Amino acid sequence: MPIVKDSEKRKEVLKQLFSEEKIPDNLDAIVIGSGIGGLTVAAILSRAGKRVLVLEQRDQAGGCCHTFIRKGYEFDIGIHYVGGMSNSNPSVSKVLLDQISDGQIRWEELDKNYDTVHIRNSAGRKIFDILSTSDGFVESLTKCFPKEVKAIKK
Structure with missing residues:
Protein backbone atom coordinates (compact mmCIF):
# COMPACT_ATOMS: atom_id res chain seq x y z
CA MET A 1 0.00 0.00 0.00
CA PRO A 2 1.61 3.33 -1.02
CA ILE A 3 2.00 6.20 1.43
CA VAL A 4 -0.70 8.84 0.89
CA LYS A 5 0.90 12.29 1.13
CA ASP A 6 -1.82 14.33 -0.57
CA SER A 7 -3.76 16.01 2.27
CA GLU A 8 -6.96 16.23 0.20
CA LYS A 9 -6.93 12.47 -0.46
CA ARG A 10 -6.30 11.81 3.26
CA LYS A 11 -9.27 14.05 4.15
CA GLU A 12 -11.52 11.91 1.94
CA VAL A 13 -10.92 9.02 4.32
CA LEU A 14 -10.31 10.75 7.65
CA LYS A 15 -13.17 13.28 7.54
CA GLN A 16 -16.05 11.08 6.42
CA LEU A 17 -19.24 12.10 8.20
CA PHE A 18 -21.43 9.43 9.73
CA SER A 19 -24.63 8.36 8.01
CA GLU A 20 -26.68 5.22 8.56
CA GLU A 21 -26.71 4.57 4.81
CA LYS A 22 -22.92 4.06 4.84
CA ILE A 23 -23.03 1.27 7.43
CA PRO A 24 -22.33 -2.01 5.62
CA ASP A 25 -24.27 -5.19 6.33
CA ASN A 26 -22.74 -8.14 8.15
CA LEU A 27 -20.29 -6.27 10.36
CA ASP A 28 -18.07 -8.39 12.58
CA ALA A 29 -17.06 -5.57 14.93
CA ILE A 30 -17.78 -1.94 15.75
CA VAL A 31 -14.91 0.00 17.32
CA ILE A 32 -15.86 3.10 19.31
CA GLY A 33 -13.14 5.75 19.10
CA SER A 34 -10.47 6.32 16.49
CA GLY A 35 -7.52 6.98 18.77
CA ILE A 36 -4.38 4.89 18.53
CA GLY A 37 -6.00 2.01 20.45
CA GLY A 38 -9.20 1.95 18.41
CA LEU A 39 -7.39 2.23 15.08
CA THR A 40 -4.92 -0.48 16.10
CA VAL A 41 -7.70 -2.90 17.04
CA ALA A 42 -9.62 -2.07 13.84
CA ALA A 43 -6.51 -2.60 11.68
CA ILE A 44 -5.72 -5.95 13.30
CA LEU A 45 -9.31 -7.17 12.94
CA SER A 46 -9.40 -5.98 9.33
CA ARG A 47 -6.15 -7.80 8.53
CA ALA A 48 -7.73 -10.93 10.01
CA GLY A 49 -10.51 -10.61 7.41
CA LYS A 50 -13.16 -9.09 9.68
CA ARG A 51 -15.55 -6.35 8.55
CA VAL A 52 -15.01 -3.45 10.94
CA LEU A 53 -16.75 -0.11 11.46
CA VAL A 54 -14.87 2.62 13.38
CA LEU A 55 -16.97 5.37 14.95
CA GLU A 56 -15.49 8.67 16.16
CA GLN A 57 -17.27 11.56 17.89
CA ARG A 58 -14.92 14.24 16.53
CA ASP A 59 -14.73 15.50 12.96
CA GLN A 60 -11.51 13.59 12.19
CA ALA A 61 -10.10 10.15 12.88
CA GLY A 62 -6.95 9.81 14.96
CA GLY A 63 -7.81 10.88 18.49
CA CYS A 64 -4.70 12.47 20.02
CA CYS A 65 -2.73 11.33 16.98
CA HIS A 66 -4.47 13.41 14.33
CA THR A 67 -2.86 16.37 12.60
CA PHE A 68 -4.02 19.69 11.23
CA ILE A 69 -2.57 22.21 8.80
CA ARG A 70 -2.33 25.96 9.41
CA LYS A 71 -0.63 28.37 7.00
CA GLY A 72 1.00 25.48 5.15
CA TYR A 73 2.51 23.86 8.28
CA GLU A 74 1.36 20.49 9.61
CA PHE A 75 0.91 20.15 13.39
CA ASP A 76 0.12 17.18 15.59
CA ILE A 77 -1.97 17.58 18.72
CA GLY A 78 -0.97 14.62 20.81
CA ILE A 79 2.00 12.41 21.31
CA HIS A 80 5.15 14.45 21.75
CA TYR A 81 7.75 11.72 22.01
CA VAL A 82 7.70 7.96 21.42
CA GLY A 83 10.74 5.87 22.30
CA GLY A 84 11.83 2.51 20.93
CA MET A 85 11.07 3.30 17.29
CA SER A 86 14.54 2.81 15.81
CA ASN A 87 15.07 0.10 13.21
CA SER A 88 18.26 -1.07 14.94
CA ASN A 89 16.56 -1.87 18.26
CA PRO A 90 12.80 -1.87 17.68
CA SER A 91 10.36 -2.08 20.57
CA VAL A 92 7.25 -4.25 20.51
CA SER A 93 5.29 -1.06 19.77
CA LYS A 94 7.35 -0.40 16.62
CA VAL A 95 6.90 -3.97 15.39
CA LEU A 96 3.13 -3.72 15.96
CA LEU A 97 2.87 -0.32 14.25
CA ASP A 98 4.91 -1.61 11.29
CA GLN A 99 2.53 -4.56 10.99
CA ILE A 100 -0.70 -2.54 11.02
CA SER A 101 0.65 0.25 8.76
CA ASP A 102 2.59 -1.87 6.25
CA GLY A 103 5.69 0.00 7.43
CA GLN A 104 4.25 3.35 6.31
CA ILE A 105 4.87 5.16 9.58
CA ARG A 106 8.24 6.88 9.42
CA TRP A 107 10.06 7.99 12.56
CA GLU A 108 12.51 10.88 12.70
CA GLU A 109 15.33 10.73 15.23
CA LEU A 110 15.02 13.59 17.72
CA ASP A 111 17.83 15.91 18.72
CA LYS A 112 19.54 14.85 21.95
Whole structure:
Protein backbone atom coordinates (compact mmCIF):
# COMPACT_ATOMS: atom_id res chain seq x y z
CA MET A 1 0.00 0.00 0.00
CA PRO A 2 1.61 3.33 -1.02
CA ILE A 3 2.00 6.20 1.43
CA VAL A 4 -0.70 8.84 0.89
CA LYS A 5 0.90 12.29 1.13
CA ASP A 6 -1.82 14.33 -0.57
CA SER A 7 -3.76 16.01 2.27
CA GLU A 8 -6.96 16.23 0.20
CA LYS A 9 -6.93 12.47 -0.46
CA ARG A 10 -6.30 11.81 3.26
CA LYS A 11 -9.27 14.05 4.15
CA GLU A 12 -11.52 11.91 1.94
CA VAL A 13 -10.92 9.02 4.32
CA LEU A 14 -10.31 10.75 7.65
CA LYS A 15 -13.17 13.28 7.54
CA GLN A 16 -16.05 11.08 6.42
CA LEU A 17 -19.24 12.10 8.20
CA PHE A 18 -21.43 9.43 9.73
CA SER A 19 -24.63 8.36 8.01
CA GLU A 20 -26.68 5.22 8.56
CA GLU A 21 -26.71 4.57 4.81
CA LYS A 22 -22.92 4.06 4.84
CA ILE A 23 -23.03 1.27 7.43
CA PRO A 24 -22.33 -2.01 5.62
CA ASP A 25 -24.27 -5.19 6.33
CA ASN A 26 -22.74 -8.14 8.15
CA LEU A 27 -20.29 -6.27 10.36
CA ASP A 28 -18.07 -8.39 12.58
CA ALA A 29 -17.06 -5.57 14.93
CA ILE A 30 -17.78 -1.94 15.75
CA VAL A 31 -14.91 0.00 17.32
CA ILE A 32 -15.86 3.10 19.31
CA GLY A 33 -13.14 5.75 19.10
CA SER A 34 -10.47 6.32 16.49
CA GLY A 35 -7.52 6.98 18.77
CA ILE A 36 -4.38 4.89 18.53
CA GLY A 37 -6.00 2.01 20.45
CA GLY A 38 -9.20 1.95 18.41
CA LEU A 39 -7.39 2.23 15.08
CA THR A 40 -4.92 -0.48 16.10
CA VAL A 41 -7.70 -2.90 17.04
CA ALA A 42 -9.62 -2.07 13.84
CA ALA A 43 -6.51 -2.60 11.68
CA ILE A 44 -5.72 -5.95 13.30
CA LEU A 45 -9.31 -7.17 12.94
CA SER A 46 -9.40 -5.98 9.33
CA ARG A 47 -6.15 -7.80 8.53
CA ALA A 48 -7.73 -10.93 10.01
CA GLY A 49 -10.51 -10.61 7.41
CA LYS A 50 -13.16 -9.09 9.68
CA ARG A 51 -15.55 -6.35 8.55
CA VAL A 52 -15.01 -3.45 10.94
CA LEU A 53 -16.75 -0.11 11.46
CA VAL A 54 -14.87 2.62 13.38
CA LEU A 55 -16.97 5.37 14.95
CA GLU A 56 -15.49 8.67 16.16
CA GLN A 57 -17.27 11.56 17.89
CA ARG A 58 -14.92 14.24 16.53
CA ASP A 59 -14.73 15.50 12.96
CA GLN A 60 -11.51 13.59 12.19
CA ALA A 61 -10.10 10.15 12.88
CA GLY A 62 -6.95 9.81 14.96
CA GLY A 63 -7.81 10.88 18.49
CA CYS A 64 -4.70 12.47 20.02
CA CYS A 65 -2.73 11.33 16.98
CA HIS A 66 -4.47 13.41 14.33
CA THR A 67 -2.86 16.37 12.60
CA PHE A 68 -4.02 19.69 11.23
CA ILE A 69 -2.57 22.21 8.80
CA ARG A 70 -2.33 25.96 9.41
CA LYS A 71 -0.63 28.37 7.00
CA GLY A 72 1.00 25.48 5.15
CA TYR A 73 2.51 23.86 8.28
CA GLU A 74 1.36 20.49 9.61
CA PHE A 75 0.91 20.15 13.39
CA ASP A 76 0.12 17.18 15.59
CA ILE A 77 -1.97 17.58 18.72
CA GLY A 78 -0.97 14.62 20.81
CA ILE A 79 2.00 12.41 21.31
CA HIS A 80 5.15 14.45 21.75
CA TYR A 81 7.75 11.72 22.01
CA VAL A 82 7.70 7.96 21.42
CA GLY A 83 10.74 5.87 22.30
CA GLY A 84 11.83 2.51 20.93
CA MET A 85 11.07 3.30 17.29
CA SER A 86 14.54 2.81 15.81
CA ASN A 87 15.07 0.10 13.21
CA SER A 88 18.26 -1.07 14.94
CA ASN A 89 16.56 -1.87 18.26
CA PRO A 90 12.80 -1.87 17.68
CA SER A 91 10.36 -2.08 20.57
CA VAL A 92 7.25 -4.25 20.51
CA SER A 93 5.29 -1.06 19.77
CA LYS A 94 7.35 -0.40 16.62
CA VAL A 95 6.90 -3.97 15.39
CA LEU A 96 3.13 -3.72 15.96
CA LEU A 97 2.87 -0.32 14.25
CA ASP A 98 4.91 -1.61 11.29
CA GLN A 99 2.53 -4.56 10.99
CA ILE A 100 -0.70 -2.54 11.02
CA SER A 101 0.65 0.25 8.76
CA ASP A 102 2.59 -1.87 6.25
CA GLY A 103 5.69 0.00 7.43
CA GLN A 104 4.25 3.35 6.31
CA ILE A 105 4.87 5.16 9.58
CA ARG A 106 8.24 6.88 9.42
CA TRP A 107 10.06 7.99 12.56
CA GLU A 108 12.51 10.88 12.70
CA GLU A 109 15.33 10.73 15.23
CA LEU A 110 15.02 13.59 17.72
CA ASP A 111 17.83 15.91 18.72
CA LYS A 112 19.54 14.85 21.95
CA ASN A 113 17.88 17.76 23.81
CA TYR A 114 14.42 17.70 22.27
CA ASP A 115 12.65 19.95 24.77
CA THR A 116 13.30 22.36 27.61
CA VAL A 117 10.98 23.13 30.51
CA HIS A 118 11.20 26.57 32.15
CA ILE A 119 9.69 27.01 35.63
CA ARG A 120 9.61 30.34 37.40
CA ASN A 121 8.40 30.77 40.97
CA SER A 122 9.19 32.98 43.98
CA ALA A 123 12.53 31.17 44.43
CA GLY A 124 13.60 32.07 40.90
CA ARG A 125 13.78 30.34 37.58
CA LYS A 126 14.76 26.73 36.85
CA ILE A 127 15.45 25.18 33.46
CA PHE A 128 15.14 21.44 32.85
CA ASP A 129 16.34 19.77 29.65
CA ILE A 130 14.34 16.82 28.36
CA LEU A 131 16.71 14.40 26.61
CA SER A 132 15.73 11.78 24.06
CA THR A 133 17.70 8.83 25.43
CA SER A 134 16.70 7.10 28.67
CA ASP A 135 20.21 7.32 30.10
CA GLY A 136 20.49 10.99 29.15
CA PHE A 137 17.06 11.74 30.60
CA VAL A 138 17.93 10.06 33.92
CA GLU A 139 21.28 11.88 34.03
CA SER A 140 19.59 15.23 33.34
CA LEU A 141 16.95 14.66 36.02
CA THR A 142 19.51 13.62 38.64
CA LYS A 143 21.47 16.84 37.99
CA CYS A 144 18.31 18.89 38.47
CA PHE A 145 17.05 16.92 41.47
CA PRO A 146 20.11 15.45 43.28
CA LYS A 147 18.06 14.57 46.39
CA GLU A 148 15.74 12.40 44.24
CA VAL A 149 18.34 10.12 42.59
CA LYS A 150 16.92 6.96 44.17
CA ALA A 151 13.36 7.73 43.05
CA ILE A 152 14.47 8.78 39.56
CA LYS A 153 16.45 5.58 39.02
CA LYS A 154 13.55 3.50 40.32
